[in-house]
Amino acid sequence: MLQQTQVKTVIPYWERWLRELPDLVALAGAHEQRLLKLWEGLGYYTRVRNLQRAAQHVLRVHAGIFPRDLAALLKLPGVGRYTAGAIASIAFNQPAPILDGNVMRVLTRLFAIAENPREKATNEGLWQLAGRLVESARLHSALIKKRSSLIFSGPHSALNQSLMELGATVCTPANPQCPRCPVRTHCAAHRENRIAELPNIAPRVVATRRKFYSFVVEHAGKLLVAQRPVGAVNAGLWEFPNLEIASWDSSPAVCLKQLLQITSRCQPCGEVTHSITRYRITQRVFRVIPKRLPHSARKLHWRSLEELHQLPFTAAHKRILAWARA
Ligand code: SF4
Structure with missing residues (x-):
């Protein structure tokens, strides 16, 4: 749930999810429409399908015991190098590295790495560096325990969480708070006054604007809706x-006629803006x-508000559905 999504957004979803699907068996056997309803609004719906496939995999291959080993975690559907490292280190205190945007920024500044961290060789070098750091955390276990305000679940867990938190709260993309940074004396970018130029990443792709007309078509107390097909974005x-x-x-x-072969007055009822990727x-x-329905409209689905x-x-x-009720 937390991939690409903030904690404050996730909390109510997480609480409802645990009430309705409290264990692996419940998740593995849930109907797809129920899962999508529980995920409704979180976006990136591939995540929820992968979550169910992962639950089924854990039941089938690991007898319902969640794997702790990095290689086994990487075999779970939807779990890549970052997620496997996060689970192995944070949940199970394994010395597995993580490298997300926050950690990447902290490491490129701490070690003044001038190359683009998204380029293959540099990115691999950062993974190796993150691996050496999390491995060495064992040596500094007592120090981390003394200084950490995190629940101390072990040195590898604490090290990775600290790197992520540092990037999220102190070593931010703009205006990092160096005077209160706990690793300031070790930071090459700070020492060499190169913070503004690191990390060396290309500017983000410019956003593309797209325009749509959507139609809330009412007939005999029902509304016309369609289900997105398999293979499309937001399928199901x-x-x-x-x-x-x-x-x-x-x-x-004219658009209504083209889409549904319906001739009717279109009464404006509002505008919705949102973003998907770029x-x-x-x-x-x-x-x-x-007044009358052409055959094409009957191929879609008529549903009551309930x-x-x-x-x-x-x-x-x-x-839009909220407006349809109004
Ligand atoms: S000293 Fe500044 S640039 Fe260096 S890690 Fe800390 S916050 Fe980031």
């Missing part, structure tokens, strides 16, 4: 009929109450 989730447009000059009525998406939403409430929606369309 539900949404209102929508169409990407090139310009806001496009006529909603896309900044704006959806203009229209309420449509057609039924819609049970379905997992993408985050943007969940907001």
